Amino acid sequence: MIDFEIIKEFMPLFFDGALISIFIATLSCGIGIFFGGMAGVLLASDQRVLKWIIMGYVTIVRGTPMLIQIAATYFILIYFGVPISALYSAIISIGLNSAAYLSQIVLAGIKSVHKGQIEAAKVLGFSKYQTMKLIILPQAIRFMIPAFGNELVTLIKDSSLASTIGVYELSKQGNIVLSQTYDVPTVYILLAVMYLSMTSIVSLLVSLMDKKLNYHAHR
């Protein structure tokens, strides 16, 4: 059922695709953590107007399919003459999508810090900024690490959506090999194994990091 000749012949293509997939997932996760982190902190603050804008953004992004976001971002950018490649356009849209989800995770992380600590900080004369930086975030980040790991795993899988605008990531390479060999079982099983290996490695790394960071924490 599995044709190892095909796997051997096209392995370089699959590896190229896997690298692109990891590249997309890593960069967009970076964008997601950066903007999602900022949005999450702002959502926990008392900036009413900014909170409204962010909530609007989150509603739009969570309420529309990522497939459409990726195609729309690319075609709109190109239409207005922005010279961007399909790859980076996909990274931006996946990253901004992930920011919307991560902002909620960050918000939940911040809220998980006990209110008593904030009151204590206030009594001790900490400013709001100091309270956030020195007291809330260090604790909240521990809570968030596993969620960030899950997000990276999700993004590795979601990176396959970039194929719709012609990015040669793993699933696209699979499709091209499929169009030349017509060997559906071999290609799909190989793709599944490759995605599973990538996501398993990421999950493992994240759980190791989580253990290390939480070594002294008692929850």
Place this chain on the structure above:
Amino acid sequence: MVVGMYFHKSTKNVTDSNILIVGTSLDYPPYDFVDTQTGQPAGFDIDVLAELCKRMQKNLIIKNMPFTSLIFGLLAHDIEMIAAGMSPTPRRARMVQFTDSYIQAKPLIIISKKSVLQPQSIQNLYGKKVAVNTGYIADMKMSEHPEINLVRLESPADCFMALQVGSVDAFVASATNVETFLQRQVNPDQFALYEISGTEEICVFAVHKDNVQLSEQVNKILFEMSQDGTLKTIQQKWNL
């Protein structure tokens, strides 16, 4: 006669002699597409199939699947025949059996925006971003020129979209595809067309290699249909 859309139902080991299960990819107007008004499959292939099945006294069942999955569907006995504007190639011939041709397809055409590119030869595409559909004849022909920066997209509609917004410089497709697209354009003059000679292909149906009986039957009826002018009539109906 029932023309039904048929999704995801397994029909392993089709033995029912009253039905013919045909696989197609309904994203290739005017050969195969979904009529948005009726929601039913329509197009040149579909009409030929309908007539074919009438003469074979079978009920036609159409299964819609991605173009690249069709041959596997045939090998897995999920479908009995492929009718998707498919042209015979050596690689495909290793896996399936082709029937006689039912239409002489027009050559491949390079379409681009005049403001971007006015191709006079394939060499003009070197170093350019050129859209093709993954696994289509244009993909195979253009892949012979590694100098071309190929952008492989799923359906012709995706490619036309990419061409219109300018994310690719040109799109190579069958002339029929391009004509259908141009008919729907408000301003077709903005596009430059270049016909790649020597790329005329025939379209054939494909059946399983073991199913000699079916291919003989289909060939016989296709011959009758070309003799009595039925094929020609259907061809004219779709402007092919």
